[in-house]
Amino acid sequence: MAGITAALVKELRELTGAGMMDCKKALTENNGDMEPAVDWLRKNGLAAAAKKAGRAAAEGLVGVAVSGGTGAVVEVNAETDFVARNGSFQEYVAKVTGIALADPATGGDVEALKAAAYPGESRTVDEQLTHMVSTIGENMNLRRSAVVKVEKGVVVSYMHNALVPGLGKIGVLVGLQSAADPDKLENLGRQLAMHVAAANPIALSRDGVDAKDLQRERDVLSEQARASGKPDEIIAKMVEGRLRKYYEEVCLLEQTFVIDNETKIENVLENAGKELGSPVSISSFVRLALGEGVEKKEEDFAAEVAAVAGA
Numbered sequence: 001m002a003g004i005t006a007a008l009v010k011e012l013r014e015l016t017g018a019g020m021m022d023c024k025k026a027l028t029e030n031n032g033d034m035e036p037a038v039d040w041l042r043k044n045g046l047a048a049a050a051k052k053a054g055r056a057a058a059e060g061l062v063g064v065a066v067s068g069g070t071g072a073v074v075e076v077n078a079e080t081d082f083v084a085r086n087g088s089f090q091e092y093v094a095k096v097t098g099i100a101l102a103d104p105a106t107g108g109d110v111e112a113l114k115a116a117a118y119p120g121e122s123r124t125v126d127e128q129l130t131h132m133v134s135t136i137g138e139n140m141n142l143r144r145s146a147v148v149k150v151e152k153g154v155v156v157s158y159m160h161n162a163l164v165p166g167l168g169k170i171g172v173l174v175g176l177q178s179a180a181d182p183d184k185l186e187n188l189g190r191q192l193a194m195h196v197a198a199a200n201p202i203a204l205s206r207d208g209v210d211a212k213d214l215q216r217e218r219d220v221l222s223e224q225a226r227a228s229g230k231p232d233e234i235i236a237k238m239v240e241g242r243l244r245k246y247y248e249e250v251c252l253l254e255q256t257f258v259i260d261n262e263t264k265i266e267n268v269l270e271n272a273g274k275e276l277g278s279p280v281s282i283s284s285f286v287r288l289a290l291g292e293g294v295e296k297k298e299e300d301f302a303a304e305v306a307a308v309a310g311a
């Protein structure tokens with residue numbers, strides 16, 4: 001059995017909000033594996049439902065840029081927030097975002113982006129980052145990049161917690177496919193991008209939900225429903241009802257618009273199409289939150305964690 005360390009207990013507590021002893025028991029029951037431990041806590045009613053995205057932990061910057069029907073977003077991590085305020089680092093993130101925008105095929109593949117030529121230097125994007133590591137003195141990583149394109153319509157960006165224009169903590173791109181007036185589409189797109197930043201959908205529609213994530217959710221809901229002691233046919237109906245709620249939480253088209261807190265996104269698009277005189281649809285969207293899923297190094301732990309780990 002894997003050792004149940006203070007770090008593991010603390011990480012599980014931060015992910016679920018469950019009590020320290022419950023977290024240690026969950027890890028013990030699941031040989032120290034994090035995901036099964038989260039599910040164990042949920043099945044026992046000790047933790048709220050968790051989305052796939054991890055806790056934002058790393059520092060650095062997310063960059064976004066849009067030109068016509070194309071948008072690009074990149075994430076570059078650093079060890080401290082201090083580096084994010086460094087002019088050279090900001091310039092690097094902005095230039096790399098520009099490279100991704102200028103060549104969507106490269107921008108949509110982070111490894112290809114790393115191999116691209118860096119403007120004004122006889123280095124690649126990755127080599128320039130290595131050079132910055134040696135001059136600034138912190139470890140850095142070009143972690144993710146993505147591109148959104150539309151054939152007819154607009155791509156709109158939104159940056160939450162912007163440090164400077166186009167650089168910040170949460171970058172969103174939304175592609176709107178439509179023959180409607182681009183200026184009016186821009187306004188709608190910005191509202192939808194703000195919604196994506198706030199609501200954090202993991203898929204556009206039900207078809208886009210990862211099969212593994214869906215099965216995991218179904219297993220958890222089934223265990224919760226069985227605790228009611230009801231017959232299997234009733235349990236099946238309970239699970240399907242709760243899955244509908246799950247879809248409403250994670251699928252963009254089924255979420256409630258944060259702007260008015262009452263209209264489904266699919267209805268927002270339908271109403272916009274009628275108002276603008278042309279059907280409006282979301283071709284795709286991307287949301288990159290700084291440090292999402294990256295474990296942050298902790299220098300010390302609360303006495304409570306240490307005490308539980310040693311119990």
